[in-house]
Structure formats: C-alpha cells, structure tokens
Amino acid sequence: MAKVKKAPRPKAQTPKGFRDYFGHEVRERTEMLSKIAGVYHRYGFEALESSAVETVEALGKFLPDVDRPNEGVFAWQDEDDTWMALRYDLTAPLARVYAEHRNDLPLPYRRFAMGPVWRNEKPGPGRYRQFYQCDADTVGAPSVAADAEICAMLADTLEEVGIPRGDYLIRVNNRKVLNGVLQAMGVTEEGQAANVLRTIDKFDKVGESGVRELLGKGRLDASGAYIDGVGLAPEQAEPVLAFLTSKGATNDETLANLRNAVGEAPVGAEGVDELAEIADLLAAQGYGPDRIVIDPSVVRGLGYYTGPVFEAELTFEILDEKGRKRQFGSVAGGGRYDDLVKRFTGQVVPATGVSIGVDRLLAALREKGRIVGSETGPVVVTVMDRDRMADYQAMVAELRQADIDPKDPSKGKIRAEVYLGNPKNFGNQLKYADKRNSPVAIIEGGDEKARGVVQIKDLILGAKIAENASLEEWKERPSQYEVARGDLVAKVREILEGQT
C-alpha cells in the first residue's frame, strides 16, 4: 500500500453547544422520566417515539422567531436532494405522525413523547443545542375537558416526581379571552393588535400607568428614551387594564372580572366560559385553586395557541446568582393549538398539550434535595496477587448475586467490581475506589488467603474518621474489619446498611 501522509490528531471535543451526560446525570433523568411516563400512562396516554430526523417540508417553519424553513434547525440534503433536519421540538413531529397514521390511531389520540431535540442556535453558557423535551398531547378532542385533564395530569406529575403540594401552582388562561379584550377595545387591525400584545407583555415591568401611557401617546422610559405609544384613545385602554388587573382572590372573582373586561365580545365570553368549565371540571376531581388556578397573567407566546394556555410554576424560593431570593419559576407549559395538523390534511384537528422543561425540573428536584446529584459507587475488590484474579472475580460474582437486603429483594443486589487497572501500586487501587465513591473495599493478600479471611474496609466511615477524628479516636474506631472468607457477603451487607 502507498504510504499515506499522517493526518494531524483530531480534537477530542464535542461540537460547540453540545455536551455529554455522565453516570448519575443520566440515571436521575431516566428515573424522573420513568415516573412521569407512569403518570401519563395511567391517564391513558400512549408512548410515541418518532424519528429524530424529519423532512424540512414536514417540520415547516413553526420555530418561534424564525422565518426561513431551515433556519434554526440542523438541516442537510439527502442523496435524492430532499432536505432533512433534526426535529426542533416534539410537537411538529406529532402533527406529522398524526397526519400520516390517522387512520390507524384512535380518536382522540393521547400520546406522550420524551427525547432530545436540536436547535441550530448560537450556543451560550447553559444554553445547549441538544436538550430533552417531555411532552403530552391530546389530538382530536375539541372539548376543554381535554385541557383540564392535561392540567390535572401535570399536577399529579409534579407531585409524583417529588414536588410537594404547596410548592407548585398551575396557572390557566385563555387566548380567546385576550381576543375578546382586543375586540372590546375596538382593535381589529393586525399590526395594532400585535402592538397591544407587546404592551401587555410589559405590564410586569411598567405597571398599570406605564401600560396606559404605552397604549396612548407613549412614554419616557427609565433610560430617558421616548417610546412611541400605540395611539389608542384613553377609553380604549380600559378593557386591557381591566384584563391585566382581573386576578381575584378566588376563581369566581377572577372569572367575574374577566367577564367585565371582555364586555360584549362573543369570543371573549366564550373564553371566559371555557375557563369556568375548566375550573369546574378540576374542582370535581379535587384540584382546587391551591394547585390549579385561573390567572390572566399567563401569556406564553400567544401567537401559537388558539384557546386555553397553562403554565406550571414552582413557588418555593431559591437564591439567584447574586444571592437574592426569587421564586424558582416555570417548569412546564402548554395550551390548545388547533391548526398544526391542518397543514398536512387541510382539516382542522383540535389539539392540546403540555411540555415539561426536563432540565429545569431536574434542577428543581436537586434544589429540593429530592435527588442528591451523586451516587455511591460499587464495592471494589482489590487485586493483591495478580495471579489470583479468578479468586477476586469469584468474590465479585458472589457479591453481585447477593441481595442488598435479603428481607427486601426490591432493593436490588450488591453492586461490585474487581479492580482491572494495573494492580502493582496498591495506593492507586484505593485512589480508584475513592474516585468511584465506593462504599467498601475488599482486600485479600496471600496471608489472608492462607488464613481463610478477607479484610473489609468501610470507606465512608474511614473518610469520616480521617476528616474529624483525633489520632486517639482514629485508633479506637477502626474502619477495617477482618472476617472469615465465608462471611464476606454478610459483613459487606452490614456495612452497607450502616451507611444508609
């Protein structure tokens, strides 16, 4: 063979904006998603795992703030010139799947989906181009009973993964109410409506008087710049201000305020009726406003939604980067969107659904101490005599076949491994056990073998003693035990039990 010029070594790194997940990170997410899937399944939702790759044509241009079809996604051309792309969410693929398989799927079709999605965006700190989504949607159910069901399921889901009642609130609003408010204001022109919506979004920042100014002539902002107003007459602003301040002490009060805000607008009244129905359905199932509440301040990229919208907020406080207290905030949201399937079939198919922010919810569980963010490693059997590897392998086999707790097999079997690196330096073996966060190390040298015993080191206790104890205490509280070889499993069990 001709000699090929040596290529330079490739760089060992992920592409920009991508990352790897190790050990407990994978396990914690898998366990959380498994609990969520359990709740969804109990509600009659079926799993769906659609292809990660879609045609650009099927994905469409539903990515927010993006106009060109393959902007914002990772796309390439197939050999037959078809443009393909990685999915950017789980909703666009659902629309494609439903349109493709609608004759075989039940109607309504309840499905959940969990998996990575990809966004071709500028990466930044904590901002990745591949991340997990976890969605549940009901396709083909026009009634708001479907929306109420999603909200109830979301509450059950949060409690199931470990967010206690009182630490979350699901807030529900309705896009139709806002449309009614616009009608009541006499705003019909699209551009003007968009300006009103943008102003509503600023309510949190500028308050009631600021919104009033911005809807009218305009306003001098904090930086001294003058912001042009929408140019409405003062009385036109009244419905939107009534809307923005409509949250009452009870759902009934809020609904009455909203009815007032939308006035005679039929779409607005319909929206309020729907919210009332959702509140009734949830009350019948025992979900009071301490868990799911009507709240007009929920906005959620309104362009996309056509009816009820909802958002799950975690209400417990955390410290932000600057040490200030703030609420943890949103971990899930969704709503009704009735036009996605229509792209494919020409027929309107009503749909409603929710998406959980997987990384956000995991972070919340870490905050609440529900997941510890680390994991105990395996028992490590060290190698004293390279020639007796078979003996050590027999030990780990014995440990792995033993229940951690013989009275409760559901706790699983003992996790164990033999040291497979170069055994020459024993210190390296203990360093390895330390790096693995191992609870116990087993030692059997030639002397032990001859006497039929093994040494068992309690590494957790050993570390504690090393950290806190005086030399005297150290000597008095041994963390290493010599037991008969036949008692290996029993002693390891005893130590593991003492550590938990």
Added chain:
Amino acid sequence: MAKVKKAPRPKAQTPKGFRDYFGHEVRERTEMLSKIAGVYHRYGFEALESSAVETVEALGKFLPDVDRPNEGVFAWQDEDDTWMALRYDLTAPLARVYAEHRNDLPLPYRRFAMGPVWRNEKPGPGRYRQFYQCDADTVGAPSVAADAEICAMLADTLEEVGIPRGDYLIRVNNRKVLNGVLQAMGVTEEGQAANVLRTIDKFDKVGESGVRELLGKGRLDASGAYIDGVGLAPEQAEPVLAFLTSKGATNDETLANLRNAVGEAPVGAEGVDELAEIADLLAAQGYGPDRIVIDPSVVRGLGYYTGPVFEAELTFEILDEKGRKRQFGSVAGGGRYDDLVKRFTGQVVPATGVSIGVDRLLAALREKGRIVGSETGPVVVTVMDRDRMADYQAMVAELRQADIDPKDPSKGKIRAEVYLGNPKNFGNQLKYADKRNSPVAIIEGGDEKARGVVQIKDLILGAKIAENASLEEWKERPSQYEVARGDLVAKVREILEGQT
C-alpha cells in the same frame, strides 16, 4: 400584510429509511433497556449519554467499508464551517469522550450507553437509517479479565431480560490466534493475509475441501464460475484448516487443538493463553461452557479487533420466512480494540466492549413469548350526558387513585380515561374502547345517575362471548354489571383481576 401565495401541503411522512415507534413498542424497549442497565450498573458500569452530534473529525472513518470521512454518516457544516455529523455508533463517541475527559474519569473506566445511532445507507425492507444500540465497554484495562467480565455480564444480561439458560451461547475467539495461524502459514504480505481471511469466512459455505481449493489454485463454484485461489502451497493451508476444525468437545480440547494450529508463532501462543485465562476466570465465577465457550469459528469483522472477540448467539429455533427451521442467531457481539483512543491522544489505551442488537433481542423476546407485543388499554369511562363531564372526570380520578391490587401497591394504580371525542354517537365510544384494547367500559346515563348506579362492561369477556357463544350462552353469561356508584372501584378491580 401582503398576501402570500399558498404553498402546497407538505407530505406527512418520515424521510426514507426512518420510522416511528408506538405505544408498546416504546414501552417494551424501555423496559428491556432498563433491565440491561440494571445488570451493567451492578457490574460497576456507569451510564454515559454522549452528544448525538459529533464533529466529523472526531468520528473519523471507522465505519466499516467506508473510506471517505463523511460517507455513511449524515453530515452538514456548522456556521463556522466545521463539519458535524450524527454518530453512527456508540464506540467512536466513547473514544472521543474518554480522550476529552480522561483526567476526570476513573481508570479503568467502565461505561454503558444506550441510544439511537444513524447511518446514511440505502434503506431497504427492515433496514433503517436510525436504530438503537446498547453498548458496554471498559477503557484502560489491559488484562483479559476485562474481556471475561464482559462475557459474564452478557450472560447475566441475557438471562435478566428473559432468555433462559440453555437458549443462548456466548462464543469466544481471539484475533491473536488467527494472526498466529497466518504466521504459522508463512503468510506475511497484507494482501495475501486479507485473501486468507476472506477464504476463512467462506468455511461455513464451502467446507474443508472448498477452503483447501480456495487457498490453493482455486475452485469451480456452484454456479459454474471458476474462483481463483490464493495460490498457497498445500502444506501452507494446514494451519488454517487445523484452526477451522479445532473446536473440541471441551474448552481444554479446543485450546489444545488451537495450540497445535498456531505452532511456534508467539502471537498465536499468546492468543491461546489468553483464551485459556478467560475460560479459567469464567469457570471460577460459575460460567461453564454451556454458557460461554471457546469457539474458533467466531470471526466478527476481524480488522477492527486486536484481541479476544465474542458473540452471543440464541440457540433456540425459529421458522424463517419460508417456514424452515433455523437458529435465531446472533444478538450481541464485541471484543478488544486497543487503538481507538490513540487517534486523539497518541497513547494506546486498551479497551474492550460489547454491543447488543436492541431490535434483534426484542424480536427474540417476542419469539420466546417474553413480551406480548400488545398491551391492555385503559378503563374507558363513556360520556352519556355531555353536561355531566365533571361526574365522569371524577370517576376517572377515583379509578386512577386506586391501587389495582390493594394488597400489592407495586402493581400500580388503575389506568383510566374519559372519552374525549364527540360523545353523540355511543357506538363510536365503544369502537374507541375496542381500538384502545380497553378491558372495561363504564356507563352512567341519566337513569343510572338518578338510581345511584353505574354499568360496568367487561370488554374482554364480552369479546370472548361474542366470538364463541351461542345466543343462549350469550344471554346466560352477561358481561355487563350494574353496581352502586360507590362500588365502582371495587367492581373494576374484580373484573381486572379476573382478566389476568
């Protein structure tokens, strides 16, 4: 806004060679992978989920039969012109991850990975461009104890997912033995060696005499075409024939035959020693040749591997497409590869691992009746009075909060849903329940509501009766029960229990 010309409707279909997975398909795979992860974890392996996207540079050109770097993969250019691609397996990413994070990872590093991989190949029947892999590898362990461990773990894994002992066999060979055979033959030239390997691969088809002819002058094949031979002298063929026929009744016999085949070649002797050590280590842990056996016929794309190679075969018989009996065949394989990390770091890092064919193993479990390939749906609460949706929602909430078996909460809670389609046509509701494979339907019309009762239909029994019973029997064996509303949960439990 300017009126935009209406685009034609997009096609609702996956790109060629991609597919979706529905309901029980997702659940069965998830459950199988969860069991496998349990075994791997118990062996001290840690989960790793690497990025699905890698730089083409990092992936390299390790895809078999592919020379150009981005041939065989789905690749595209990032905005900074870096070529990126979807991973085509889980081994190339492991090498990148290990090289990138080697200072933080324990040495040896045992990891498992499960997830989709993508191949830019021509799709065909049953041949997809996205499929699951499930790998376990040990990086940085030079000793064959690591290979033996992988084989033992593979046996445990197969039993854990439901392949009983006796229905599988893990066969182990060693690339070094084959190198020894080539040395013993006096074959040193690369092209000639490759020709010999190709001939070995034909042993199953052409038998001993065929191999002899192909190694010599050549052979007339079944179609009448003359196949040129490798051109070796007759005595040169002896070692390879000794190798091909070396499988004995016991491991010891096989090892003795192999020693004979490799003669004086040092690399061959080393290979046989390693196989002997693997057999010893496995015997010490109780894995006899009924489960893991030395077998020189294992080849497995030898170019890639540098030491022991192994393959798990399922030995039970199935019927092929033409109704002929054949063994189920291979579901997993792997071996030692010592050069992958070197690409990045310049240093040789020994590694060994196994990859399970996820779809093959699922198919095997289906064959063995371990997974049924379908699933009982939820209890369906039908909607008789549209206005009483709250009543029906309360029923499903009650069912979902109830344990299937109060004496065994581990069985989970009752799966239930309310019908959310248009309730006007009651027949459609029962058709829906049928499509959902529901075990039970609940009916509460105005009359039942007034009398404080509900109707409960046993749909499984109903279907059985409809299929088999005469009209007389039909009348005598009702599959519908009227119970007090308060007894709803108890009666549903009773029916579900009777169905299992």
